[in-house]
Amino acid sequence: MFRKLRNKFLLLNMVTISVMMLLAFACIYFIMYQNVSRDIDMELHREADIGRKSGNMGGPPKSGNPIAEPGKGDRQPMARSISFMLITDSQGTIKSTRSSFALAEDNYQEAAKAALSGNDQQGKFKLEDTSWAYQVQKLPDGFAISFLDVTAQQAFLTNLIYAFLLVAFVMLFIIFFTSRYFANRSIEPVQEAFDKQKQFIADASHELKTPLAVINTNVDVLLAHSDDTIQNQSKWLTFIKSESERMAKLTNDLLYLAQIDQANTGVMMAPFDASDAVEQVVLTMEAVIFERDLHLSYEIEPGLKIRGSLEQFKQVVMILLDNAMKYTSPNGSVEIEMRKRHQHMELSVTNSGEAISEEHLARIFDRFYRTDPSRTRSQGGYGLGLAIAKAIVDQHKGRIYAKNKKDHKVAFVVELPLHS
Template sequence: MFKQLRNRFLIVNLATTSIIMLVAFAAIYIINYIDVRSDIGMDLRRVVENYEKPGFGGGGGGDRQPGGMGDGIEDGMPPLQDGGRNTIGTPPERSVSFMIRTDADWNMTGTPESKFTMDDEFYAEALQEAAAEGRTSGQFTLDGSHWIYEVHSTSEGHMLVFLDITARQEILTDLIYTFTVVGVVMLIILYFSSRYFANRSIRPVQEAFTKQKQFIADASHELKTPLAVIGTNTEVLLGNPDDTIRQQSKWLHYIRSETQRMAKLTSDLLYLTEMDDSRTSMIHAPFDISEAVENIMLTMEAVIFEKNVALDYDIQPHLSVHGSSEQIKQVVMILLDNAVKYSGPGGKVTLSLDKQHNEVVLAVSNTGEGIAPEHLTRIFDRFYRTDTSRSRKQGGHGLGLAIARSIVEQHRGRIYAKSVPGESATFYVHLT
């Protein structure tokens, strides 16, 4: 299930990113394409204007020899005036262009005019390409070069102006190749990074799902025992219908005890669920935690005396924290109850409450077997018990410390335990 979830995440992530990159690359390409085409159009217009100006090529093209002087033009350039400065203008130096004049039947008249000398065969092929298309402007490829042309009507026939756009066409082609390479590399990097982050993102979900499954299994196991006891005792009652209630009181007491056990368990589970879902409407306000802890101590005195456990406490008066008084009392009750249970007869429980820096620290310690190091990080998990059989005899479900941790975290505090195996265990609660 989690592998499918990860793969779905990868597919969605890759597809989304691919679409975004495609749109971005397409937008960049279109912008560059429009810019290049606009640039080409402006160059072509300047070239056409230069060839149309009087004195350029002698009006009718002339019988000029390449490299010689003809009609005041040398190498297809207009004559220089004003002390050698070209006042008429020239085709852009970065572009190769030429002009061909034809009659009405598209037959070449005169010599093609160009800044660069080309083969007559090349001129003839260019003219043939333009004439074959039969349009006033167009584009074609000849001998591996890209050319754009415009056709203008004259009194003698036509004037065709050709401009080499190979360099700018290659810019667009290189842009496509660059986008392709960058896109492939980015997708490869994205795949591995997405896979890494997908695994990290799914891991907490997987752990939560595993804990949920374990929680359901543990809850079912806890409920199974009292249900079995209730069922067995009910069968005993039904098997002796003639007995009085007094005679069957033992079985009824068993049923009531297990019913109370189940009620306590379901109540704790419901409370934990409400705490996890943050549905509890806790009213936080400043209260005197010293007084709250003393009240719990008075409540527990009888139980502690009955268990033959010594109690030593040191409570600094008038300490105040912000939170729910009733819930903090519940935490103190849970910690004291556990301390009394696990200290055993003749043991000792120590409680202290004081202020350290900006925090109020509650410490509850008990003598006894202590807690092994491997259990310290897990004792706050639901249904976790270091000694299952012993906890069952004492009536525990392994939910008390989980509830305590949930309450403390709701108060933005900390709870943890330290232990010396075989000697003692101490639980600390830090509140602000």
């Protein structure tokens, strides 16, 4: 599916760029063609004006202008960027020639015939590998035809087309691989999000399957003893209630994650004292920590303010403390440290216990991810707490990560920008 999507994106990109290049090259060629045609017309008019001024229209040319009468000049190769004029009668017979070079009589005859063969006053033809442009002027007793060698101009336009084709081929070759690279880069986040969504649905279904199976089994037991009293069947009812509460918590967490994913929907951002918020959460959890025979130490720098949701920030602190308590070794310690670091507030929650391997550190904030699935299930977790914490921190333009420290300690660090 993603390969087809990439190919469609690549094809669309190539077609779009090809059309744009074609239009650009066509516009450039059209402008150059118009400029060349205008220059040719100006040169032909100039040649005709020179002919008129030299008195060559129907009479002998003025002195200083070499003349080549038909049949009297030796045959010479046609030079580039040259011009000449022919005076003919109404039947097309050459009466006189004005030229700065000598051509064979048959060349003049072919040129006159080509110019007068149509009804156009100007045009182009090819004679002995040389391209000529001409302009015909009507005289009382014949025609005055100006000729201009445009081989160089025609070669320029032809070479321009070849240059465009070469540039287009090279550019399309480069653009193809560049577009393919960026198409792959563009598809990667979509594919990753799709894979995560599939995994998320599979994990959610798996997590819901267990409590549903427990509930269904206990209901079957109750139905099998329908004549018994509720008091005697209270154990099965307790199991059903417990699993129902677990399902309700899972459902609420999933809905909460979905709400967070909807780009700050319903979140009120306001400045608040993060130091006071952390201290409130610590005081709330202090009794629970001591009941579990854990040592708690904290150092909170006062007056650190951030902008965001106070309740969501407290929820992040609560998640990190709860996670630390779950994974702290017996008679271990939980350390909380909060301080200013440059333009950020840094909150660190450290617990003693087993270190987290590097492969787990990169994925520990993924939804439903557990480093020890069996242990986490026994403690009632679904692997969503750290995912919720990361979603909240990301929403606040912050950063959260885990790292191993010395003496078998694991630290979870939250960095959030301070409110100026």
